Amino acid sequence: VGRPRLPDSPFWVEPEDVEADHLRLGAEESHHLLHVHRAREGAPFEATDGRGRFYECVLESAQDRAVGRIVRTTEDQGELPRGLELYVGLPEWRAVEQVIEHAVPLGASAIDFLPCERSGRDAIPASRLARLERVARAGIKQSRRSRLPRIMSSESLPILLKSLGPGDRLLADPEGRPLLHEITTSSQLPVQVAVGPPGGFAPEERRLLLESEFRPISLGPSRLTTETASLAVLALARNSLLRSKL
Amino acid sequence: VGRPRLPDSPFWVEPEDVEADHLRLGAEESHHLLHVHRAREGAPFEATDGRGRFYECVLESAQDRAVGRIVRTTEDQGELPRGLELYVGLPEWRAVEQVIEHAVPLGASAIDFLPCERSGRDAIPASRLARLERVARAGIKQSRRSRLPRIMSSESLPILLKSLGPGDRLLADPEGRPLLHEITTSSQLPVQVAVGPPGGFAPEERRLLLESEFRPISLGPSRLTTETASLAVLALARNSLLRSKL
Numbered sequence: 001v002g003r004p005r006l007p008d009s010p011f012w013v014e015p016e017d018v019e020a021d022h023l024r025l026g027a028e029e030s031h032h033l034l035h036v037h038r039a040r041e042g043a044p045f046e047a048t049d050g051r052g053r054f055y056e057c058v059l060e061s062a063q064d065r066a067v068g069r070i071v072r073t074t075e076d077q078g079e080l081p082r083g084l085e086l087y088v089g090l091p092e093w094r095a096v097e098q099v100i101e102h103a104v105p106l107g108a109s110a111i112d113f114l115p116c117e118r119s120g121r122d123a124i125p126a127s128r129l130a131r132l133e134r135v136a137r138a139g140i141k142q143s144r145r146s147r148l149p150r151i152m153s154s155e156s157l158p159i160l161l162k163s164l165g166p167g168d169r170l171l172a173d174p175e176g177r178p179l180l181h182e183i184t185t186s187s188q189l190p191v192q193v194a195v196g197p198p199g200g201f202a203p204e205e206r207r208l209l210l211e212s213e214f215r216p217i218s219l220g221p222s223r224l225t226t227e228t229a230s231l232a233v234l235a236l237a238r239n240s241l242l243r244s245k246l
Numbered sequence: 247v248g249r250p251r252l253p254d255s256p257f258w259v260e261p262e263d264v265e266a267d268h269l270r271l272g273a274e275e276s277h278h279l280l281h282v283h284r285a286r287e288g289a290p291f292e293a294t295d296g297r298g299r300f301y302e303c304v305l306e307s308a309q310d311r312a313v314g315r316i317v318r319t320t321e322d323q324g325e326l327p328r329g330l331e332l333y334v335g336l337p338e339w340r341a342v343e344q345v346i347e348h349a350v351p352l353g354a355s356a357i358d359f360l361p362c363e364r365s366g367r368d369a370i371p372a373s374r375l376a377r378l379e380r381v382a383r384a385g386i387k388q389s390r391r392s393r394l395p396r397i398m399s400s401e402s403l404p405i406l407l408k409s410l411g412p413g414d415r416l417l418a419d420p421e422g423r424p425l426l427h428e429i430t431t432s433s434q435l436p437v438q439v440a441v442g443p444p445g446g447f448a449p450e451e452r453r454l455l456l457e458s459e460f461r462p463i464s465l466g467p468s469r470l471t472t473e474t475a476s477l478a479v480l481a482l483a484r485n486s487l488l489r490s491k492l
Contacts, residue, residue, distance in 0.1 A: 105469070106474065220353060227348075
């Protein structure tokens with residue numbers, strides 16, 4: 001069997017389980033560290049609270065719950081310099097899961113699945129959103145990020161637009177132009193990207209988005225699914241945010 | 247039931263089934279057009295041969311095989327101005343399928359799954375490559391492209407590098423810098439991107455790639471899976487190729 005491999009992803013810790021220089025993992029995470037990884041007292045491990053804190057720890061007590069002494073705390077480990085919000089026309093469930101799986105490591109700070117005219121389905125109910133949040137949490141750990149994105153399903157596009165905070169807005173649109181320098185270096189506002197459901201935004205939805213200052217950008221000459229377009233536009237926005245720091 | 251919806255994706259036609267101004271679909275595609283879409287004589291449809299030709303047709307004969315009169319032929323419909331080749335460290339099967347699913351619409355002209363030190367598995371056998379080619383073919387149709395990418399699984403990275411043709415080379419690498427203007431407008435060479443297997447390229451593999459002039463580019467501060475990194479770097483390269491045409 002040999003020596004157990006040390007975990008290379010952080011564990012999840014609830015903010016209320018962190019006190020000064022110690023933290024205590026929940027039952028499931030403790031089981032994983034102590035029994036799957038068979039960590040012993042003195043073993044190093046990492047944890048994140050999903051709210052921007054990332055802890056390097058040393059295992060101090062391995063009875064029942066894992067208790068770690070905090071050696072170092074970093075803020076915003078693995079995070080982008082600005083928020084990156086995805087507003088995506090609600091596709092079928094498998095595509096929803098794929099969007100979460102890729103958008104979380106790519107740095108999304110919020111993901112909103114919007115029931116659109118061509119979605120042909122209602123907003124995602126709370127029970128299923130909870131399931132998606134668990135997928136997102138796993139993604140945060142695997143990608144070594146430290147902020148859990150908000151996972152939402154707004155009632156409709158018009159309702160979303162009425163309450164949407166300020167941001168640099170991009171719309172994946174066949175009639176747009178390739179992304180060039182749309183994302184400025186000076187702003188601290190989030191980047192907000194909109195991607196249509198399968199079949200695209202309906203004309204009236206598109207008009208609303210353009211009126212709300214979503215700038216149309218083209219993702220190229222071939223037709224992309226909702227999930228591929230979502231990942232492509234997030235990858236572009238992510239790269240722009242990183243370049244703007246150079 | 248109402249009127250059957252006209253297909254919004256091209257059908258597949260073998261190059262040898264195209265003659266002057268007519269083409270004949272194979273058995274499976276004919277069934278789809280005539281029985282699933284219930285197309286009648288005079289109905290418009292599209293077809294591609296996967297080698298760069300895209301045909302607009304009118305259905306002329308609907309008996310047994312669908313025969314269409316070619317109204318218009320375009321070259322390289324949905325294609326990028328340059329080749330875009332992905333060399334990816336072989337991951338598990340589900341990730342392989344995800345790479346194909348997203349890389350084909352994003353414009354990949356070749357996809358090579360390389361067994362690497364950390365892949366822990368051999369090259370994909372021919373029978374499974376044939377299955378992936380069918381997935382790629384479906385992707386070409388759905389994305390309205392016209393060139394089927396080559397799907398390969400080279401024996402090893404050193405063997406690949408010995409035979410690799412010239413290109414603009416990018417390596418997804420945590421120690422790189424964000425992609426800026428690495429892709430020049432002047433070249434006609436393909437863009438060749440390399441992405442490591444789960445766990446990344448081993449040091450010796452990375453050294454070989456850098457020696458072969460793969461330029462390291464960073465995909466950001468969080469850790470990406472092989473499949474997410476593949477899509478992200480393809481999306482960036484794609485956008486660079488489109489921008490270079492502006």
